[in-house]
Amino acid sequence: MANLKQVKDSKAHSMGLHKEVLTGRTQQVFFNSEEAENFFYYGAYDVDFNKRTEVDVADKSCKELNGKLNSLIEEGYGTIVVKNPQGKHSLGVGILNKLNLIFEGSLGYFAVGSIDGPIVRITGRVGWSCAENMMAGKVVVEKNAGSCFGAAIRGGDLICRGSVGARTGIDMKGGTIMIGGDAGIFTGFMMQRGRIIILGNTGPNLGDSMYDGTIFVGGTIKSLGSDAVESKLTSLDIAWLKRKLKVAEIGSDFDVSKMTKIVSGKKLWNYDKLEPTEKKGAI
Numbered sequence: 001m002a003n004l005k006q007v008k009d010s011k012a013h014s015m016g017l018h019k020e021v022l023t024g025r026t027q028q029v030f031f032n033s034e035e036a037e038n039f040f041y042y043g044a045y046d047v048d049f050n051k052r053t054e055v056d057v058a059d060k061s062c063k064e065l066n067g068k069l070n071s072l073i074e075e076g077y078g079t080i081v082v083k084n085p086q087g088k089h090s091l092g093v094g095i096l097n098k099l100n101l102i103f104e105g106s107l108g109y110f111a112v113g114s115i116d117g118p119i120v121r122i123t124g125r126v127g128w129s130c131a132e133n134m135m136a137g138k139v140v141v142e143k144n145a146g147s148c149f150g151a152a153i154r155g156g157d158l159i160c161r162g163s164v165g166a167r168t169g170i171d172m173k174g175g176t177i178m179i180g181g182d183a184g185i186f187t188g189f190m191m192q193r194g195r196i197i198i199l200g201n202t203g204p205n206l207g208d209s210m211y212d213g214t215i216f217v218g219g220t221i222k223s224l225g226s227d228a229v230e231s232k233l234t235s236l237d238i239a240w241l242k243r244k245l246k247v248a249e250i251g252s253d254f255d256v257s258k259m260t261k262i263v264s265g266k267k268l269w270n271y272d273k274l275e276p277t278e279k280k281g282a283i
Helices: 002-014 062-074 235-248 276-282
Strands: 048-056 077-083 100-104 116-122 136-141 157-160 173-179 193-198 214-217 228-231 260-264
Touching: 048 062, 062 077, 173 235, 193 235, 214 235
Parallel strands: 048 077, 077 100, 100 116, 116 136, 136 157, 157 173, 173 193, 193 214
Antiparallel strands: 214 260, 228 260
């Protein structure tokens, strides 16, 4: 043991570490837009969007398909069409690479979760928690989506051309969720950042306990949740909404100037509404 310590000390001295002054130094890595590697994950593959292939997953399990997708990305395929997904769960999760991914059909629970970079199009419906924890990219669902659509997303654009279930955007931390139809109860529940655009109507308790972020509603609001309040729609909001909906190719003829803007009242940031016994326990 003593010999091992002597070897380590000797190596540290030979490298000059015993003279290194650490005071005032930083371990931050600063972003440089000129360095292309900063735009992709380390180890991400260079793919060609013109290199296209199809995969029929009628007889494949979720694990088999996700493994096949990774292999095709490694081979440089930039456009992959998945046929006959048949509502299977957890398809297309964890993709950290640029990619055009098309699902011809409907998906089950937890579809395309934890992705960062791909552009995904789903021609059918999706179940619960589609694109949960999405970090970047774009996901378009052509029909309806289940509950917890876009839960905890951090970035990117998540689009549902139909209607969505309860708790859409729950705990979202960034990005934009766009809904062409209606949204269910507790939409925007505990959202922290980001924006939700709903062209249709919403269920009860919209924006309940939202910490920050913005919700835009084109239809009627059943009721607002705790600490969710209406705010003035500005000219900047209107310009942003027009641009965002145009790029998303959804609601191109919609009059965004008549939308209702919902934000956090920020009353839940303190303990003013707690009972005396609760205040005592919270301090």
